[in-house]
Amino acid sequence: MAGLRWLHWPMTNFEKIPTWADGKHIHAVVETPRGSKAKIKFDPELKTFTLSKPLLVGLAYPYDWGFVPGTKAEDGDPVDALIIHKAATFPGLVLTCRAIGVLEVEQSSKKGKERNDRVFLVPAQSDFEAEIDDVRNLSKRTVGELEKFFEATDALDDKRLKFLGWRGPKAALNLIKKSAL
Numbered sequence: 001m002a003g004l005r006w007l008h009w010p011m012t013n014f015e016k017i018p019t020w021a022d023g024k025h026i027h028a029v030v031e032t033p034r035g036s037k038a039k040i041k042f043d044p045e046l047k048t049f050t051l052s053k054p055l056l057v058g059l060a061y062p063y064d065w066g067f068v069p070g071t072k073a074e075d076g077d078p079v080d081a082l083i084i085h086k087a088a089t090f091p092g093l094v095l096t097c098r099a100i101g102v103l104e105v106e107q108s109s110k111k112g113k114e115r116n117d118r119v120f121l122v123p124a125q126s127d128f129e130a131e132i133d134d135v136r137n138l139s140k141r142t143v144g145e146l147e148k149f150f151e152a153t154d155a156l157d158d159k160r161l162k163f164l165g166w167r168g169p170k171a172a173l174n175l176i177k178k179s180a181l
Helices: 140-153 169-179
Strands: 026-032 038-043 048-054 064-068 079-083 094-109 112-115 118-123 160-167
Touching: 026 079, 079 094, 079 169, 094 140, 094 169, 118 169, 140 160, 160 169
Parallel strands: 079 118
Antiparallel strands: 026 038, 026 064, 026 094, 038 048, 064 079, 094 112, 094 118, 094 160
16 A cells, blocks of 8 residues: 555563662563463563463463563573552553562472572552552462462473462562672
């Protein structure tokens, strides 16, 4: 068609987003939105989001899954983050969050053992989740369901997870600081 032009929207360089939004809040990049039945992952080489893997039948992400930019965890990827909130989001959304804790995890596979901790965050702008200040205050049922979810997401990948413990906001912030690039 004459006169029709394709617009090219440049992809945000998620690797250049600062870790810290201010003195007490961090940024988090959503990779897989709540309700997704597949894991989506940012591919730094392609500079876009790609399908990492489908989940088991009947399984969906309970909250947004993503990462803390400007960090590198022991597994070589940015620090993993589960963002607890009820809003509908999409891959690539950057949220300003506060840390509420960390689930310390040892992951075993054919490659050996490595830490693959998960930081838990809540959006700073969310009044609904404002009262959640420590992941250790979540109900025992919620904690158990989250552990089962993480086990199920890796069930087809020949990985075994050992949960080392749930820690509070201070431990999450220390992990983020230790992992900063």
